[in-house]
Each structure stands twice: as C-alpha cells, then as structure tokens.
Amino acid sequence: MSDRQVEISIDGNDVTVNEGATLLDACREHNIETPTLCYLENLTPVNACRVCVVELEGSRTLVPACSRQAEPGMKIQTDSERVRHSRKLVLELLASSVDMSLANDEIQGFMKRYDAEPEKFGKTAPASAEGERDRRRTGHHHAPDGATAETVAQPVKIHDEMYVRDYSRCILCYKCVEACGVDAQNSFAISAAGRGFDARISTEFNTRLDDSACVYCGNCIGVCPTGALMFKPEHDHREAGTWDEASQSVTRTVCSYCGVGCNLELRVQDNEIVRVTSPTDHDVTDGHLCIKGRFGWQFVQNR
Numbered sequence: 316m317s318d319r320q321v322e323i324s325i326d327g328n329d330v331t332v333n334e335g336a337t338l339l340d341a342c343r344e345h346n347i348e349t350p351t352l353c354y355l356e357n358l359t360p361v362n363a364c365r366v367c368v369v370e371l372e373g374s375r376t377l378v379p380a381c382s383r384q385a386e387p388g389m390k391i392q393t394d395s396e397r398v399r400h401s402r403k404l405v406l407e408l409l410a411s412s413v414d415m416s417l418a419n420d421e422i423q424g425f426m427k428r429y430d431a432e433p434e435k436f437g438k439t440a441p442a443s444a445e446g447e448r449d450r451r452r453t454g455h456h457h458a459p460d461g462a463t464a465e466t467v468a469q470p471v472k473i474h475d476e477m478y479v480r481d482y483s484r485c486i487l488c489y490k491c492v493e494a495c496g497v498d499a500q501n502s503f504a505i506s507a508a509g510r511g512f513d514a515r516i517s518t519e520f521n522t523r524l525d526d527s528a529c530v531y532c533g534n535c536i537g538v539c540p541t542g543a544l545m546f547k548p549e550h551d552h553r554e555a556g557t558w559d560e561a562s563q564s565v566t567r568t569v570c571s572y573c574g575v576g577c578n579l580e581l582r583v584q585d586n587e588i589v590r591v592t593s594p595t596d597h598d599v600t601d602g603h604l605c606i607k608g609r610f611g612w613q614f615v616q617n618r
Contacts, residue, residue, distance in 0.1 A: 323389040338380035338391060339367055347393055350402060350425045352409075353488040354381040355538055357601040358498045361489045366405050366425070370395045377401055403429040411436035414484045417542030471550075474524050477610050478536055479550045485516055485543040491535035492516065499603040504529035516543075533609035537592055537602055548589045559584060567594070572607040575599060579608055588612050 319334040325347060332341040337360075342349045352364035360382040368377035372390040377398065380391075392398060406426055409415065410433035415422065425431075472480040487507070495505050504527045508517040518527040536544045545553075552558035563584045570577040578597045582590040591609055595602035 321385055321387045323385050323387070323391065325391055326393055332385050334385075336385050338369060338378070338383050338385055338389075341385050342369075342380060342393060349380055349393055350428070351381060352422065352425075352486060352540065353490060355490060355595070355602075357595050357603070358490060358493040358538065361493065363487060363489045364405065366402050368398060368401055369393045370398050399429060403431055406431040407433045407436060409433075409486050413486055413541070414481075415486075415541060417484060419540045422540055472524070473547070473550075475531075476547050477531055478533060478547055479545050480524070481543055481545065481550075482515055483543075484541045486541055487514060487516070488540065489516075490538035490540070491544060494534040494538045494603065495529075499534050499601075500530065500532050502528050502530050502532070505535065531606045531610065532604060533606070534603045537604070537609075546590050548587075552584070552589060563589070570604075570608040572611060577604060577608050579604070581612070587616060 320331045321334050322329060322331050323338075323341060324330070325341060325345060328345075330341065330345050332344060336344075339349055339351070339354065349367050349369070351367045353361055354364075354367060360379075362379045362382050365377075365379060367380040369380045370392040371378045371383075372392075378391075380393075402425075406429055410426065410431060415426075415433075469482055472482075489507065492506055494500065495502050504524075505516055505518055507514065508521070509515050518524060518529070533546075536546060539545075549558060563582050566581045566583065568579050568581060570579050577600045578593055580592045580594060581588050582592070591604070591612055593600040593602050593604050593608070
C-alpha cells in the first residue's frame with residue numbers, strides 16, 4: 316500500500332486514505348461499520364458474500380467494499396436504502412437455506428441490524444431431536460406445514476477425533492478454501508464443487524478427509540464463521556447438551572512443540588481444553604497453526 320493519499324467521499328464526508336486501500340479499509344479507518352461474511356484480514360478477498368457492498372456514484376451496480384480500491388473523487392454511500400435492502404436480502408436468503416443457529420456473534424448482530432426475516436423464504440422451524448436426526452439422515456429440513464424446504468442440509472461428516480464437517484451450516488464464504496490454499500497451508504485439500512443448488516465445499520472427488528491432501532492443520536476451523544467446521548470435542552459437547560461457552564475461560568500461551576513461537580488461545584471448560592485457536596493479529600501465526608498446535612494438547616489432560 317502506497318504512502319500517497321487519495322481523497323474520497325463516504326456518506327457525504329470527505330476523507331483521505333492511502334492509495335491502494337480498499338473501500339472497506341477506508342470505512343474501517345474512519346469507524347464506519349461495514350458488515351462482511353467472506354472477508355478476513357489474513358485472507359485474500361474472494362468477493363463471495365456481497366454483504367459488504369456499497370453504493371458508488373456513477374456505478375450501475377453496487378460494488379464490493381472488500382476488494383474495490385479507493386480512487387480519487389469517489390463518492391460512496393454505505394447505508395443507503397439500496398445498500399441496506401441488498402444486505403438484508405443476502406442475509407435472509409442465506410439464513411433461509413442453511414442452519415445459522417451456531418453462526419458467530421458478528422453474523423447474528425448483522426441479522427438484527429438489518430432486520431433480516433429469513434422466514435419469508437421458507438425458513439424451517441427449529442428442529443426437534445427427532446427432526447434433527449431425520450435432517451442429518453435425509454439431508455432435508457421440514458417446514459412447519461410439512462412441506463420440505465430446499466436446503467443444503469446433509470449428514471454430518473465425522474471421520475476422526477479432530478474435527479467434524481456439517482455442511483448444512485455452510486454459507487460458502489470460501490474462508491476455509493483460502494486458508495487451505497495459498498493464504499496459509501498450501502494443501503489445497505478442499506475446494507468449491509458443483510454449481511447452483513449443488514454448490515458445496517468438498518474434498519477432491521468427494522473422498523474421505525483422511526484420504527485427501529488434508530494435513531489436519533485445522534486452519535479451516537479457525538476461519539469458519541458458522542460452525543460448519545468444528546472441533547470434535549465441541550461437537551460432542553453440543554450433542555450431549557453440555558457445551559457452555561459462557562463458562563469457558565481463555566488462556567493465551569506459547570506452543571511448546573517447536574521454537575517458532577506460535578501463540579495459542581486455550582479455551583477451557585470444566586478444567587478441560589475444548590478448543591484451541593490463535594489470534595489473527597499475532598505476527599507469527601496470523602491466526603494459523605499446524606496440526607500440533609491446533610490438536611496436540613491431549614497430553615495436558617492425561618494426568
């Protein structure tokens with residue numbers, strides 16, 4: 316990014332930003348909250364979700380703030396009626412087709428901020444235990460009136476003791492694909508497959524995870540915002556109804572396996588490590604870890 320400055324207008328206010336900065340950078344620099352689903356500071360923008368769109372004077376379409384660079388004289392609106400309607404519609408369509416109940420607090424906040432009403436597109440009723448088992452077996456949700464709603468639901472994939480994949484919660488933000496690719500691990504074990512309603516995240520030829528190129532770094536879990544990818548211990552706790560995030564403590568420490576100095580955030584419930592992450596602003600990891608740092612903590616509990 317250049318040290319040269321360019322002047323643009325955001326919501327009627329003239330501001331200056333560094334040349335090469337994106338409109339999202341400009342908004343955040345000036346404390347203008349702009350929602351994103353597929354964007355993370357440590358990943359390449361993929362323009363997948365279209366929730367960060369803003370209105371650019373002279374442009375026929377709304378433009379994605381996460382990847383559009385600021386240019387001198389630009390005039391953008393971040394909260395116009397057109398922008399709010401577009402963001403609301405995207406959130407409603409997503410929440411009507413996938414299970415967003417475990418989405419992170421940020422996404423839940425966006426749903427409230429834009430008064431998203433996914434029910435208008437046939438959002439299904441909360442599943443009972445029996446209904447949830449049926450959904451996982453058949454790959455369908457059932458609407459309140461008995462009609463089957465088209466969703467991307469499918470059985471949960473559990474192949475090991477490290478993590479599970481529940482693509483019924485996947486919003487196709489592609490963060491996991493980027494983390495598995497050139498932005499972090501360079502394993503390329505997962506990618507987008509299919510088209511239209513059949514679009515999904517998949518291993519090559521839809522093989523089992525342990526037969527793929529996966530090295531179990533778990534970086535895909537670290538960036539997933541909806542719970543589609545989840546630590547096996549967390550999944551087991553949730554299935555048993557014992558997951559209690561409010562009671563969990565977070566301890567920051569240094570990984571003990573090598574001398575790189577990766578920082579870990581140990582999330583502990585009932586004196587048991589249930590999840591390990593790394594801060595995205597740590598200059599060693601950028602939020603990413605290897606298999607040892609992410610999953611190699613069981614020895615702590617084998618006393």
